Amino acid sequence: MHKKFLQFLTDPATKEDLQVTVIDSIGENIITGSLFSSSNNYPIIRGIPRFIDKEQSQKYTKSFGFQWTRWPMLQFESKNLGKPMEGHTRDMFARITGLLDSRIDQKVIADFGCGSGRFLELIAENGGVGIGLDLSDSVEAAGETFKDNENILICQADILNSPLRNQCTDFSYSIGVLHHTPSFAQGVSEMSRSTKQAGRIAISVYAPYGYYDSNIVRLYRRFFRVTKPIFGYSLALIYSYIIIVLTRPIDRNKLLRNALNPILSYFPRMQLKSIWWSILDTFDSLTPQYQRGISSFELYTAMHESSIINIRPVRWGGTSMCGEVESKDFE
Numbered sequence: 001m002h003k004k005f006l007q008f009l010t011d012p013a014t015k016e017d018l019q020v021t022v023i024d025s026i027g028e029n030i031i032t033g034s035l036f037s038s039s040n041n042y043p044i045i046r047g048i049p050r051f052i053d054k055e056q057s058q059k060y061t062k063s064f065g066f067q068w069t070r071w072p073m074l075q076f077e078s079k080n081l082g083k084p085m086e087g088h089t090r091d092m093f094a095r096i097t098g099l100l101d102s103r104i105d106q107k108v109i110a111d112f113g114c115g116s117g118r119f120l121e122l123i124a125e126n127g128g129v130g131i132g133l134d135l136s137d138s139v140e141a142a143g144e145t146f147k148d149n150e151n152i153l154i155c156q157a158d159i160l161n162s163p164l165r166n167q168c169t170d171f172s173y174s175i176g177v178l179h180h181t182p183s184f185a186q187g188v189s190e191m192s193r194s195t196k197q198a199g200r201i202a203i204s205v206y207a208p209y210g211y212y213d214s215n216i217v218r219l220y221r222r223f224f225r226v227t228k229p230i231f232g233y234s235l236a237l238i239y240s241y242i243i244i245v246l247t248r249p250i251d252r253n254k255l256l257r258n259a260l261n262p263i264l265s266y267f268p269r270m271q272l273k274s275i276w277w278s279i280l281d282t283f284d285s286l287t288p289q290y291q292r293g294i295s296s297f298e299l300y301t302a303m304h305e306s307s308i309i310n311i312r313p314v315r316w317g318g319t320s321m322c323g324e325v326e327s328k329d330f331e
Contacts, residue, residue: 001029001030001044001047001048001049001153002028002029002030002150002151002153003020003028003029003030004028004150005131005153006018006020006035007165007168008108008131008153008164008165008168008169009035009049009155009163009164009165010163010164010165011037011039011040011042011163012051012157012158012161012162012163013039013040013161014037014038014039014040016037016038016039017037018035018036018037018042019035019036019037020033020034020035020036020044021033021034021036028150029047029150030044030047031044031046031047032044032045032046035049042163046140046143046147047143047147047154048139048140048143048154048155048156049153049155049156049157049163050156051155051156051157051158051163052135052156052157052158059135059289060180060181060182060288060289060290061134061135061136061137061180061289062136062137062289063233063284063287063288063289064115064134064136064138064180064288065136065137065138065140066137066233066287067138067280067283067284067287068115068116068136068137068138068141068142069116069137069138069140069141071116071276071280072116072141072144072145073116073118073141073145074276074277074280075088075089075116075118075277075280076089076116076117076118076121077089077090077118077121077122078121080274083274084272084273084274085272085273085274085277089118089119089122090122092175092316093119093122093175095314095315095316095320096173096175096202096204096314096316096320096322097171097173097200097202097322098200098202098314098322099171101126104122104123104126104127104128105126105127105128106127106128106129107128107129107170107171108128108129108131108168108169108170108171109123109128109129109130109131109169109170109171109172109173110130110131110132110133110164110169110171110172110173110191110194110195111123111130111131111132111133111173111174112133112159112162112172112173112174112177112178112187112190112191113133113134113159113174113175113176113177113178113180114132114133114134114138114139114142114154115134115136115138115142115177116138116141116142116145117132117141117142117145117146117152117154119173119175120132120142120146120152121145123152124146124149124151124152127151128151129151129152130151130152130153131152131153131155131164131169132146132152132153132154132155133155133157133159133162133163133164134154134155134156134157134159135156135157135158135159139154139155139156142154159174159177159178159181159187159190160181160182160183160186160187160190161186161190162190162194164190164193164194165194166193166194167193167194167195167196167197167199167325168194168196169194169195169196169199170195170196170199170200171195171199171200171201171202172191172192172194172195172199172200172201172202173201173202173203174187174191174202174203174204174205175202175203175204176204176205176206177205178203178205178294179205179206179212179290179291179292179293179294180288180289180290180291181290182290184205184294184298184299184302185302185305185306188201188203188299188302188303188306188308189302189305189306191203191306192303192306192307192308192325193306195325196325197325197326197327198324198325199324199325200322200323200324200325201303201308201322201323201324201325202314202320202321202322203299203303203320203321203322204314204316204318204319204320205293205294205299205318205319205320206291206292206293206294206318206319207293207294207295207296207317207318207319208292208293208294208295209293210293210318211268211270211285212285212291212293213291213292213293214268216265216266216268217268217285217286220239220268220286221286221287221288221291224236224239224286224287225289233283233287236283236286236287237283239282239286240269240279240280240282240283240286241279243267243269243282244269244271244275244278244279244282245275247264247267247269247271248271248275248278250264251264251269251271252271268282268285268286269282270282270285293319294319295319296313296319296321298319299319299321300321303321303323307325307326308323308324308325308326309323309324309325309326310323310324311323
């Protein structure tokens with residue numbers, strides 16, 4: 001954590017200012033220490049401020065910590081150059097956020113639910129100042145990736161009660177995350193609270209009635225949730241590997257796929273251009289504690305009620321919208 005990021009942080013419980021104690025640092029980068037207010041103390045471990053306790057971090061995000069430490073950089077744009085999924089992450093980010101390279105430079109941009117940080121990489125390479133928030137242990141992977149980058153801060157924090165100050169960022173986005181939380185509307189409210197007046201908000205979530213919200217995916221998720229206390233994520237991981245390897249030749253042949261679809265429909269899977277992305281996305285769809293589709297009306301309502309104006313859809317699958325924060329006062 002670079003010391004310059006202290007200006008953006010506050011005690012998430014009380015909204016008090018934070019002071020810092022440094023135990024170990026390299027220049028202005030704090031490796032070990034703590035942030036504290038008059039009420040609470042938050043450790044900085046391996047350069048990452050921890051605004052939660054370990055038990056809270058495992059509450060409903062354990063599967064994401066597992067997957068992003070197993071595949072920490074699989075979806076990073078820099079790791080897909082010359083490969084089948086080249087351009088996918090960059091295109092997704094550009095379409096959802098509307099941020100062009102020139103608009104990122106020197107802007108303070110918050111990623112609500114950063115995972116291992118694939119979108120933060122795009123911010124960093126275009127001169128932006130990025131703050132990644134995530135409740136899960138995926139922050140370990142993100143922290144390792146960006147440990148030498150003074151313009152990226154990774155925080156282990158609850159995006160439904162973030163440690164960001166009021167109106168401190170130029171832009172906030174959340175891509176593929178809020179549908180995995182107990183209250184997506186609270187997440188929208190937090191994004192709005194911490195973004196400056198006229199700053200942009202962009203959100204992309206799963207739509208209802210799609211693959212992620214289907215009955216068969218719900219059934220498998222329930223099965224893997226019941227077996228998790230005994231087998232952990234092993235069964236879901238084995239299933240993801242086997243089903244992708246076995247069905248990939250069939251899914252890539254239109255005639256075979258149509259002929260066998262009545263059988264294949266009982267085996268949920270994600271088939272993408274990359275076999276490894278397919279395995280990851282299949283695992284990702286079958287293991288979260290929370291996962292539901294959010295309609296355009298629901299998202300629009302949550303954004304409108306969070307003082308976001310000029311709300312409009314963006315060109316990406318599912319339910320995706322952006323808007324700007326209107327003027328508001330805080331107590």
